[in-house]
Amino acid sequence: SAVISQKPSRDICQRGTSLTIQCQVDSQVTMMFWYRQQPGQSLTLIATANQGSEATYESGFVIDKFPISRPNLTFSTLTVSNMSPEDSSIYLCSVEWSTYGYTFGSGTRLTVV
Amino acid sequence: QKEVEQDPGPLSVPEGAIVSLNCTYSNSAFQYFMWYRQYSRKGPELLMYTYSSGNKEDGRFTAQVDKSSKYISLFIRDSQPSDSATYLCAMRFTGFQKLVFGTGTRLLVSP
Numbered sequence: 001s002a003v004i005s006q007k008p009s010r011d012i013c014q015r016g017t018s019l020t021i022q023c024q025v026d027s028q029v030t031m032m033f034w035y036r037q038q039p040g041q042s043l044t045l046i047a048t049a050n051q052g053s054e055a056t057y058e059s060g061f062v063i064d065k066f067p068i069s070r071p072n073l074t075f076s077t078l079t080v081s082n083m084s085p086e087d088s089s090i091y092l093c094s095v096e097w098s099t100y101g102y103t104f105g106s107g108t109r110l111t112v113v
Numbered sequence: 114q115k116e117v118e119q120d121p122g123p124l125s126v127p128e129g130a131i132v133s134l135n136c137t138y139s140n141s142a143f144q145y146f147m148w149y150r151q152y153s154r155k156g157p158e159l160l161m162y163t164y165s166s167g168n169k170e171d172g173r174f175t176a177q178v179d180k181s182s183k184y185i186s187l188f189i190r191d192s193q194p195s196d197s198a199t200y201l202c203a204m205r206f207t208g209f210q211k212l213v214f215g216t217g218t219r220l221l222v223s224p
Binding site for chain 2 (some may be wrong): 040042103
């Protein structure tokens with residue numbers, strides 16, 4: 001399976017600022033996925049990032065708020081823009097390595113104050 | 114109604130107990146069913162998976178899918194303190210990569 005390095009592991013940010021989260025994969029993958037995990041709620045897919053094309057966003061998530069970059073087959077970034085306390089959550093990236101196997105990064109725990 | 118329902122727990126059991134974790138779902142088109150385990154401050158890791166209906170066993174873990182009832186289960190035998198984690202069910206449709214997760218059940222196994 002793939003190994004994902006995600007950083008930062010945690011951050012405390014002021015409202016109105018932006019944070020960029022990075023994910024590095026140890027092998028080339030076509031798609032990378034970004035999830036949000038809020039307390040007491042299920043992991044929710046934010047967007048799917050393909051290399052060389054615009055990311056595909058799920059209902060309720062927009063590019064202006066969560067811009068994504070995918071410059072190559074091993075790297076992606078998610079930016080949380082103009083943050084508010086409601087954005088406090090854990091953000092995870094993921095890749096698919098088989099029909100059943102999705103590997104996740106260790107997550108970025110974001111607190112907005 | 115959520116697509117996937119899962120009791121958040123916590124579920125507290127003594128070491129050695131048999132644990133039963135469950136999810137129900139609403140969309141009969143789901144074909145792939147997975148269980149992920151997530152330790153504190155870590156990302157989810159794949160634990161078990163099944164396709165369509167049936168059982169699958171791996172060591173102390175057994176995954177069951179009952180498509181007629183839209184119900185999946187994960188059984189843990191001889192539970193250990195190291196099994197203390199959050200267990201998330203996940204499922205997907207054939208031909209789609211998006212996973213739909215339950216909220217996760219927090220399991221606490223006491224020595």
